[in-house]
Amino acid sequence: MQIFLIILAVLILFILILSSIFSIKVIQQSEFAVVTRLGKYKKTLNNGLNFIVPFIDKIVKRENYKEKVLDFPEQDVITKDNAGIKVDTVIYLQIIEPEKFVYGAENAMRAIENLSATTLRNLLGELELDETLTSRDTINSKLTLILDEASNSWGLKVHRVEIKNITPPKDIQDAMEKQMRAEREKRANILEAEGQKQASILRAEGEQAAQILKAKAEKETQILLAEAKKEKEILEAEGQKQALILLSESKINKEILTFKSIEQLGKMADGKATKIILPPNLNEVARTMSVASEVFKENK
Incomplete structure (x- = not known):
């Protein structure tokens, strides 16, 4: 016991x-x-x-509770203009209510995948091909809102939905590539034409500026020459004026005048004078020039 x-x-x-x-x-x-x-x-x-x-x-x-990234396979979608495309999406979500996550759906992740596929088909089915390629942000926002509201009963919080790839059919891809090449060539031609236009404008402006500078330089040169000539004439006039004043103030006798006349006649007789005036009393002038020539030779 x-x-x-x-x-x-x-x-x-x-x-x-x-x-x-x-x-x-x-x-x-x-x-x-x-x-x-x-x-x-x-x-x-x-x-x-x-x-x-x-x-x-x-x-x-x-x-x-960590945020989960669900990368779902590509979905076949028909657009409004009957173009068949393949769309690949990624969903970022988080479990926020464990009880709902366990008891809200038998497989919450599988449910969110199927809901994403059907919602994506509905949204893209209302858009044409060009709109699907240019409205990714709008599609992402609508998908996020719809999936977030639907997954509340599953204890999930959908933070964002991103479209990774949109793959059009092969023939549409070829047409899009041709269009892109045409657009690039068009832009290149426009840029080349703009460049040539700008170059022509710059050359014309440069030639115009050069001509203006040249004209200004010639104008300034003419002004300087005119001012120099004016200064020269003013100085010569002032010199003549001073000479006249000195002559008027000095007492000149007959002998000085005779000597100056002989001196000038000597220069004329030397043969370097370019202008000769013949007076009426040519004989007396001849005798005077002979005397002046002899005096000039002696002075030399």
Whole structure:
């Protein structure tokens, strides 16, 4: 009897130790665990040390709150103008309510994928091909809003939806490439024409500026020459005026006048004079020039 009691006590102690071990649950940072008690939702365990009732409580789902990136396969979409395209989308979402995530949908990630595909087909089916290629931001915003509202009951928060690729059919791609080449050539021709135009304008402006500078230089040269001539004439006039004043103030006798006349006649007789005036008394002048020539030779 005592041996039975001892075995029973040891067994109870072992069960207690084992239950205490199983009742302690450590949840890592940003993780959560959904606990049920006898098949019914009990609570959500967050990061840190947690306790549950062993053999009664059970963890049915263990996940994390981190933002998830779902890259779905390409979807075949028909646009409004009956162009078949392939669209590849990426969804960024996060679990915010673990209870709804576990019990809201059987497979929440699969549900969000199917909803994304059908919504994308509906949105792009209302647009023509050119609009689908130029309205990515609008499509992304509408997809994000629709998926976020629909996924609230699944405990998910859709932060954004991005369209990675839109692939048109091969013939449309070839036509688009031809159009792009034509546009590039057009822009290149326009730029070349603009460049030639600007070059012509600059050359014309340069020639005009050069002509203006040349005309200004010639004008300034003429002005300087005229001013120099004017200064020269003014100085000569002032010299003549001073000479006349000096002559009028000085007492000139007959001998000085005769000497000056002989001196001038000597220059004329020397043969260097360019102008000769013949007076009426040519004989007297001839004798005077002979005398002046002899005097001039002696002076030399």
